[in-house]
Amino acid sequence: MRLSERSVIRSVVVMVAVLAALAVPGRAFGADATTTPVADLLEAADDFDGATITVEGELVGDYGFRDNGTMWTQLNDDSYARKAIVDGGARTGANIGIGVRMPAELGEGLDPVGGYRLEGPLVRLTGTWRYHDPDRAGESYLDVVSMVVVEPGRRIQEGPDWTVLAIGALLIGTALLMRWRRRRSTATE
C-alpha cells in the first residue's frame, strides 16, 4: 500500500514536471537542449563571450568569401527561417540574426543563401561566440568550427496579384487619357 502511494506521488511529480516543461514559453524553432536561441544570445551577449555554443537557423544575405580564407554570412533564428512571409509565413516582427564567420571550405557548395523567393539552407553551427572581439576592433560574431545542414535551401514561388495589376493599368490609362484631354483643350484655347 505504501509502495503504491509512493508510486502515485512519483507519477504526479513526473506529470507536473512534464506539464511545467510544456508550459515554458516556446523557444526559437528547432531549439533543443544543445542549441542556443539567437534571441537569448543577443539579450545576454556578454555572458556568452568565449563560450562554445550551437545555434540553428537560416543563412541569409550573401556568402562573402574573403582573401584570408574565411567566409562571412548571417544566420537568422526566427520564424521566417522556416517559412518566409513571401512563402505564406506569419508576421512575427523583425528578423533576429547574428554575423557568422567560418573557414571558407565549410561554406563551399552550400545552397543559395536566403533572400527574396529563396529560403536559405537551414544549418546548425557550432563555434565560439566572440563578443566585442578585440582582434576585430569590437565586432561580435560566431566563429564557426563545424556546420551541419539540417535542411537544404529552396526556391519560393510568388506570382503577380492580378487584381492589383488590373487596377494599376486602369489608373495609368486614366491618367494618360486625362493628360491627352488636358493637352487638347489647352491647344484649342
Next chain:
Amino acid sequence: MLLRPEREDLRIVAFALGRILTIVAVASLLPLAWATLGREWHPFASFLMMIGLFAVLGQFGMLFRPKTERLDWSHGMVVVALTWIIVPAIGSIPFVFSGHYGSPLDAMFDTVSGLTTTGLALVQDLDHLAPSLNFWRHLLHFLGGQGIVIAALVLFAGGGGLTLYYGEARDERILPSVRSTARFIWSVAILHLVAGVLVLGVIGHQFLGFDWKRAFFHSLMIFFAAFDTGGFSPQSTSLGYYHSYVFEFATMVLMVAGAMSFGTHFALWRGSHGAVFKNLETRTITTTFLITVGLTFVGLAVTGAFGRIAGLTRQGFFQVLSAHSGTGFSTVPSVELASWSGLAFGGMALAMGLGGMASSTAGGIKSLRVGLAAKAIATQVKQLLLPEGAVASTRYFQFGRKRLTPELAQSAMTVALLYVVLFLIGAGVAIAYGYGLQEALFESISAGASVGLSVGVTDPTMPALLKLTYMFQMWVGRLEFVAVFALLGFAYAWIRGK
C-alpha cells in the same frame, strides 16, 4: 480679420501639387523598371498601382489651371506640407501589398521614415524582401533627402520657386536663381552617387567577397541611406552586416558629405577651403561632435563595454557620427545600444538632437542655429558685464562677416526650443504607454531629429498612437515647423476666415 483662402488660392495649390505628383510618378518608374528586370511580378503590380494613382492625382490637380502660376509664401508652404503627406500615403502602396507590414499604418510609417530620411522601420522579415521594394525604400531617402519639390523645381520653371525651396527647410540660396541652386544640389548628389556607388561596390567585391551584382546592390542602397543621412539598410543587421572597417570608413565619408550644407559643398567645389573652416557652422559642428564623442567614449569606458581601446574607438566613433549626422546606421544591435547608459546615452542623445548642418539632408536643431544661440547667450552675458549704456555687438563668420541681430538670435532659439518641445512630446507619449524614460527619450529624439537609431521601442507591436506620434515628429522635424504651421494656418483660415 482672418481672410478665407479664395478659390484662386486653391487652384494655385492644386495645380502646383499636380505638377509635383506627376514628377513623383515619373520618378517611381525606376522601381517599376527594377521589378521588371528582376521579374518580380508581385511588387511590379503594386508599383504600377502606385504610379497610376500618382499620375491620376497629378493630372487631376493640373486640371485646375490658375490665372497665375506665381505662388506666394503661404501657397508654397502649403504645397510643400501637403506633398510630404500625399507622397508617403500613396508611396506606401507597394509596402502594403508586399505582406511585410502588419497594417497600412506600418507601411506608411516606413514611407514617412524613408522620405524624411529618418530610418526607423517597422518592416518585418526584411531579409526576404524583394530587391525592388528594398530599392524603393532607399530611393525614398534619395527623393526626400534631395527634396522632391527641389526636383520639381529643376524640371519646371514657374513662379514661386523660392517659397517652395524654403518650404523644404533650405535656407541658403547658393546661386542667384532658385532653379540653378536646385540644379546644383542635384548635380552634387549625382556626382556623389556615381563616386559613392563605385567605391562601395569595389569594396564590396574586393574586401567583402560579394559577387559584383550583389556588391553594387549593397553599394547603391547604402549610398542612398548614407549620403541622404537616412539609415535604412538592405539587411536587418544594418551596417553591422558587413563586418568591415573599410566599408564603414567609406560609409562615414558619405555620411559626413550628407550632413554638410550644400553651401559648404559649393565652397569646397570652388576651392574656398579657408572660408569653410572659418564658418561658424563648421566650427560649431566640429566642437559639438568632439564633445559628444568624448562623452560617449567616457561613458563606454566607465561601463567597460569594450575591452580594448580599438573596439571602443571604432564602435563609439561610428555610432556617434551616425547619430550626429542624422543617418541612423548602427554596427551594434538595438538591444546593445539600449544598454548604453549614463554619459554614453547622453552623448548619443545630444548628438542626435543637435544634428547636421543647415540646408543639408540631416535633421535636428542644426549646427548653425546652435552656434548662433551660443553666440547670442555669450552676448547677453557680455552685455551684463559691460558698463551701463554700452552695447555689446556680436559678429559671426558664415561665408562672410555678418552681424548677429536680435531677430536672428531669437529665430535660432525659437526653432531650437520647438525641437526640444517636439522631443518631449514623443517621449511623453511613450512614457504614458509605460516605456522607460531613457528609451522613450532616445527614440523620440531619433524620430524628431530624423536619425533612425533605435533602442527597440520602434516595433510593429508598439501602440498605434505612438506610431502616429513618431510619424508626426518625423514630418514636422524634417520640414522644420514652418511649412507645417503654414498648412495649419491655411486650414484654420479656411474654416474660420471670412
